[in-house]
Amino acid sequence: MHLRQIDLNLLYVFHQVMTHRSISLASEELNVSASAVSHALARLRQTLNDELFVRGENGMVPTARALALAGPVQNAVMLLGAALNASPFVPAESRRTFRIAAGDLFCSITLPKLLARLAVAAPAVDLKVVPLSRTDFRRQIESASVDLLIGWFETLPETLRRTELMTERAALLVREGHPLLDGEVTTARLLAYPHAVVELTGTDEMRTDGFQDDRGLVRRVWIERAVLEAPASVTPAPRVAVSVPYFTALAPLLRGSDLVATLPARLARSALAQGGLRRLDPALEPIEVTLEMAYRACDEGDEGLAWLRAQLQAASEDTQEDVA
Structure with a gap:
């Protein structure tokens, strides 16, 4: 099939439906009627001889052909823009x-x-930082609602690129006077106490190794190694007494209870400096995680984003100096 056989406007409609998984939301984005979007899809379906989308409980579900087209069409739209x-x-x-x-x-x-860097180099540049979506984080970047995702990723789809920011080591904290501070911290003793964990998705939909897969974008959602790797023979089974969406919520919970929690080391140092907490020397080697930024491959030629990524890397190096 030659490109001249397709009305390119139909591919833009396809891109919006793929992004929003909704005829009505795509019509709002395109500022046309829902019937016009449906008609455009019908024409593209006839041209490509594929349904492309079928209706599901949570919106329009793409077919295998639509999924195969999604990345190249998105890249083309972004490059043209x-x-x-x-x-x-x-x-x-x-x-x-x-x-x-x-x-x-x-x-x-x-x-x-x-x-601090932007205040000197780009005083009129603004940042809008939003939460990394609880479950559909891939759509955040694919729909261009954000320029960068920052998190702990295992694998990325071909449409995204990644750059390392910093490596962080997990740290186990408990309150001052916690019973675990008396004697060796064995796995059995550690798991005998209730744990507070950060669950970055707010759901149980993750693999057994602490990662969640969102259509090929695999992101770490737990760093609580003790609970994840608890032996099946441990009795009673390890208990997650509370899960929260933010690491900064953990310190106040620990100070008033016998909970055990794992924090990134830099945040652990800040919490320890405020008092009332102690760091454990755990029986298990703590997890190391690499914080990365992910961005669209089609944005590699964007001078502004390339500059911002360089500033982020430099800022991350500054944080390394703080802990040297």
């Missing part, structure tokens, strides 16, 4: 707003360093 709106990026003069999806580790540790 960038070409039409291309202009030199001058940090000192730019008034651009960058959108980042991230968690509280980034906001507490790296973001202050990044803002």
Whole structure:
């Protein structure tokens, strides 16, 4: 099939339906009627000889052919948009707003360093930091509602690229005077106490190794190694007494209870400095996680985003100096 045989407007409609998985939401984005979107889809279905989307309980469900088309069509749309709106990026003069999806580790540790850099190099550049979506984080980046995802990723789809920001080691904390502080911290003793964990998705839909797969974008959602790797022979079974969405919520919970919790080491140091907590020397080697930024492959030519990624890497290096 030759490209000239397809009305390219139909591919843009396809891109919006794929992004929103909804005829009505796509019509709002395109500023046309829902019937016009349906008619465009019908034409594209006839041209490609495939249903492309079928109705499901939670919206329009793409077929295998639609999923195969999604990445190349998205890249083409983004590249065309960038070409039409291309202009030199001058940090000192730019008034651009960058959108980042991230968690509280980034906001507490790296973001202050990044803002200090922007205040000098790009005083009119703004940042909009939103939570990394609880379950559909891949759609956040594919729909261009954010420019960057910052988190712990295992695998990424071909449409995304990644850059390492920093490696973080997990740390186990308990309150001052906790019974675990008396004697060796064995696995059995550690698992005998209730645990507080950070569940970054707010659901139980994760693999047994602490990762969640969102259509090929695999993201770490737990760093609680003791509970994840608890031997089947341990009695009673390890208990997760409370799960919260943010690491910064853990310290107050620990100070008033016998809970055990795992935090990223930089956040653990901050919590320890505020008093009332102690760090455990655990029986299990703690998890090491690498914080990364993920971005669309089609944005690699965006001068502004390339500059921001460089600033993020430099800000992350600044945080390394703080713990040296």
